[in-house]
Amino acid sequence: MKIIVVGTGFVGLPHAAILAEAGHEVYAYDIDPKKIAAYESGDRAQIEYFVNEPGLYEAIQETHGRYLHFTSSISQVIDETDVFFMCINTPPNRDGSTDLSYYLKAANDVAELLANRPTKNRVVLVNKSTVPIGTARLLERVLAEHGVENFGIASNPEFLAQGNAIDGSRRPDRVVVGADTPEDFQILRRVYSQFVNHVRIKYVETTPETAEAIKYMGNTLLLTYISFWNGVGARVAESLPNVRMEDLKIGVTADGRISTWGSYVSNGAGGSCFGKDIQSLIYQLNQAGCSTDLLQAVYNINEYQKTYLIDRAVHEGHFNFNQKTVALLGLAFKKRTNDMRDSAALKAVESLLSKGVKEIRTYDPLAMQAAQEYWFNPEKNHLFERITYHETVQDALAGSDAVFISTDWEEFRGLSRTIEKAVKPPYLVIDGRRMIPDYMTLVDKGYDFLAVGGPLLRKETAVAPSPNGLSPQAIPQKA
Numbered sequence: 001m002k003i004i005v006v007g008t009g010f011v012g013l014p015h016a017a018i019l020a021e022a023g024h025e026v027y028a029y030d031i032d033p034k035k036i037a038a039y040e041s042g043d044r045a046q047i048e049y050f051v052n053e054p055g056l057y058e059a060i061q062e063t064h065g066r067y068l069h070f071t072s073s074i075s076q077v078i079d080e081t082d083v084f085f086m087c088i089n090t091p092p093n094r095d096g097s098t099d100l101s102y103y104l105k106a107a108n109d110v111a112e113l114l115a116n117r118p119t120k121n122r123v124v125l126v127n128k129s130t131v132p133i134g135t136a137r138l139l140e141r142v143l144a145e146h147g148v149e150n151f152g153i154a155s156n157p158e159f160l161a162q163g164n165a166i167d168g169s170r171r172p173d174r175v176v177v178g179a180d181t182p183e184d185f186q187i188l189r190r191v192y193s194q195f196v197n198h199v200r201i202k203y204v205e206t207t208p209e210t211a212e213a214i215k216y217m218g219n220t221l222l223l224t225y226i227s228f229w230n231g232v233g234a235r236v237a238e239s240l241p242n243v244r245m246e247d248l249k250i251g252v253t254a255d256g257r258i259s260t261w262g263s264y265v266s267n268g269a270g271g272s273c274f275g276k277d278i279q280s281l282i283y284q285l286n287q288a289g290c291s292t293d294l295l296q297a298v299y300n301i302n303e304y305q306k307t308y309l310i311d312r313a314v315h316e317g318h319f320n321f322n323q324k325t326v327a328l329l330g331l332a333f334k335k336r337t338n339d340m341r342d343s344a345a346l347k348a349v350e351s352l353l354s355k356g357v358k359e360i361r362t363y364d365p366l367a368m369q370a371a372q373e374y375w376f377n378p379e380k381n382h383l384f385e386r387i388t389y390h391e392t393v394q395d396a397l398a399g400s401d402a403v404f405i406s407t408d409w410e411e412f413r414g415l416s417r418t419i420e421k422a423v424k425p426p427y428l429v430i431d432g433r434r435m436i437p438d439y440m441t442l443v444d445k446g447y448d449f450l451a452v453g454g455p456l457l458r459k460e461t462a463v464a465p466s467p468n469g470l471s472p473q474a475i476p477q478k479a
């Protein structure tokens, strides 16, 4: 199949590479010439600056020039294209609704070109972007208004998880295609021939609206589950006596009906999707006159979670952040990506600055360049000058009074020895990801330890660890 992928960001670029791997003739197009130049260069650092995903560079290298082509203009290659995948950003508006302006600009540009194409083969325009339910119909209207002939529209939402985009796209758990005609379903079956009739992959054919709704329902349910563990599981283990978070998790999820995925507790789920998608669904349901109390609570819990550990440090630990130096470990919204969009670290920085910290010493294995560009913007906030950037965990810890672990990078696991070497008590360790299983060694040596899903631990309040050494108990401090 001849395919044009419109938009080559975190979704479009991996998608184009995987389609090319399957032997399709793929043109990856973006309105941003810097991205196209970087991808075209074949240079790993330049490509990964925009999208850093394990296996992506190799997938591009394998196919670039043979099956995969990059272009900043599609007018020359549009003829005889079978399928367009729209992978355009759809950010939230202030009221939670979806900003479709980027998407509609791209749709109009493509429609204009398609209206004047020389050959009139069947062409299907497919939404991969997450778009409000009914947007495929909007796309249909845009194409019709431009006088495009012989076209179909489809919805084929993307379910990839960043950090696992390539593996996830090679082996998805499902492919959802919403279309109107047998002909269009057939064209999409040819695109995804390796997944149709697969023994494990669910290939779902449905209406465009159902496909759009599946995406929103899926993301909202995932965030609901995360927020249940954060808003209930963590609270139980933090506030009620003698409850061990790890044991709680294992015991509850032993029930075959309960998912183990998402049963971790954390300083909130970030990223460009969960927050915006739940807000968009709330907006769409409100517009339809439905109550959205549950969804609003889920959203609020997740936002609250991003800074509540800093507040606990103040209220439970009596830690005064004013004029203190804090090391912030992890800036990307999750491990294995350099994407900081809606990262919990952004909220932590805002909170720390508002509490008067002297310096925030940051470190992330992949996101340092993105971080410097994000915060090195004098227009945003002059307080950002208090953020400093470091090349190692040790550098970030040097001279700090407290550390906040915000992202679940593997290298932050078992940081206790590094902390012991770098900084001496009195010192506060805030573990937003429960990354330090042997935290009792720190507590025994006089460090204060505050993790999501556990009470504040301080030497005089701590008691012996459990037999497995991983879930020590503490008597919560008396007020």
Ligand SMILES: NC(=O)c1ccc[n+]([C@@H]2O[C@H](COP(=O)([O-])OP(=O)(O)OC[C@H]3O[C@@H](n4cnc5c(N)ncnc54)[C@H](O)[C@@H]3O)[C@@H](O)[C@H]2O)c1
Pocket: 006, 007, 008, 009, 010, 011, 012, 029, 030, 031, 032, 035, 087, 088, 089, 090, 102, 103, 105, 106, 107, 109, 128, 129, 130, 131, 158, 159, 160, 161, 162, 272, 273
């Ligand atoms: N990031 C994820 O993990 C993920 C997962 C599933 C679904 N989605 C959805 O996929 C969509 C894209 O997300 P993303 O993270 O890839 O966004 P992104 O911002 O990384 O990429 C969007 C790309 O579209 C390009 N673009 C914008 N306007 C254009 C135009 N008129 N013509 C051509 N290109 C244009 C931008 O330059 C950018 O490269 C969103 O709707 C998002 O909700 C994202």
